[in-house]
Amino acid sequence: MIMIPFNKPYLTGKETQYIEEAVRSGKISGNGMFTQKCQAFFEERYGFKKCLLTTSCTDALEMAAILCDIKLGDEVIVPSYTFVSSALAFIRQGAKIVFADSESNHPNIDVDKIEELITPKTKVIVPVHYAGMSCDMDKIMALAEKYNLLVVEDAAQAIDSYYYSADRSRPVCTGSIGHFGCFSFHETKNIISGEGGLLAINDERFIKRAEIIWEKGTNRAEFFRGEVNKYGWVDTGSSFLPSEVIAAFLWAQLENLDDIQNKRKQIWNQYYEGLKPLADKGCFELPAIPEYAENNAHMFYLVLPSLEKRSKLISYLKENGILSVFHYISLHTSDFYKNKHDGRDLPNSDRYTDCLVRLPMYYELKDEEMERIVNLLIELYE
Numbered sequence: 001m002i003m004i005p006f007n008k009p010y011l012t013g014k015e016t017q018y019i020e021e022a023v024r025s026g027k028i029s030g031n032g033m034f035t036q037k038c039q040a041f042f043e044e045r046y047g048f049k050k051c052l053l054t055t056s057c058t059d060a061l062e063m064a065a066i067l068c069d070i071k072l073g074d075e076v077i078v079p080s081y082t083f084v085s086s087a088l089a090f091i092r093q094g095a096k097i098v099f100a101d102s103e104s105n106h107p108n109i110d111v112d113k114i115e116e117l118i119t120p121k122t123k124v125i126v127p128v129h130y131a132g133m134s135c136d137m138d139k140i141m142a143l144a145e146k147y148n149l150l151v152v153e154d155a156a157q158a159i160d161s162y163y164y165s166a167d168r169s170r171p172v173c174t175g176s177i178g179h180f181g182c183f184s185f186h187e188t189k190n191i192i193s194g195e196g197g198l199l200a201i202n203d204e205r206f207i208k209r210a211e212i213i214w215e216k217g218t219n220r221a222e223f224f225r226g227e228v229n230k231y232g233w234v235d236t237g238s239s240f241l242p243s244e245v246i247a248a249f250l251w252a253q254l255e256n257l258d259d260i261q262n263k264r265k266q267i268w269n270q271y272y273e274g275l276k277p278l279a280d281k282g283c284f285e286l287p288a289i290p291e292y293a294e295n296n297a298h299m300f301y302l303v304l305p306s307l308e309k310r311s312k313l314i315s316y317l318k319e320n321g322i323l324s325v326f327h328y329i330s331l332h333t334s335d336f337y338k339n340k341h342d343g344r345d346l347p348n349s350d351r352y353t354d355c356l357v358r359l360p361m362y363y364e365l366k367d368e369e370m371e372r373i374v375n376l377l378i379e380l381y382e
């Protein structure tokens, strides 16, 4: 029996060639030709004001937390159903995390329940675009304006995803609406560089400081542009920029972005069509695509009726050579945070913790493999 893995990182074939070019160029530290090509690509294609490559999305979130000027005791609203980094980046700056529940029909943060969590100490809202599907950013930005808050979009999964603003006519790139957007190129994401990330700075006020924080608290970027005649230590920061080796890898992926995305969308749609009859019979829920969101085919997940049914499904698929996996464990129940959480129940988040399962989803998943998965599910429920 041939095993079908949950994920398989896709290589376009040009990665090692560009890495070799970077190495031979003699400039392998950060902010070289490949880094600048990647950043310009994102700025042009998606309309971000300024992009900085980072070594991970976690790093991009940490940069955003520094730029938000988080001080001890500031409150940051984060969904509980997310990856650790969405909260950790702010905890490191001294924030208190106020966890929010998911929507009943989507793992994304329930925007209608954010306002009741806002206090005079609230400083930032962190919408996480789960499965690459955008949160309702109009509502979030309206709250941010009303209460003078900053918005950091955790768009780790949301590369090449779009949001339809209020009149629903004009799609805007997900991650370009909040003050900051943070993306991941981890090998489990759509576009990869092994580890890697991107900070999109959408509010011009933060660009200059972002460049300084990116380069260990120095004004080196300005120096290299010839804007100052020497550079030195001017602020806090870290070494957030990736080497040219990573940027070269990423460039090979970006050249093939449309091909990768088209293939993933085709796989996603095939799953959806194949499994719809079972969802209609009530066996499980399929991913909901909110009316204002576009699907970037990052993930294909099902929501089962119970933890027990999900466990059975995962074992059944495994016995048949298919690796499916569950996802986040609500962060408000984590060992690290449960004693710091304020005790509110977050039932929707807990439901996704117990009931959500992700099916294999990667570029090289073959038609017949997908058919095998769909047929196995059909057999299971017959």
Ligand SMILES: *Cc1c(COP(=O)(O)O)cnc(C)c1O
Pocket: 055, 056, 057, 058, 059, 082, 083, 085, 086, 128, 154, 156, 157, 183, 184, 185, 186, 195, 196, 197
């Ligand atoms: C993958 C992911 C991250 C972390 O990305 P890294 O690049 O591995 O740091 C953060 N948030 C979400 C929602 C993710 O899916």
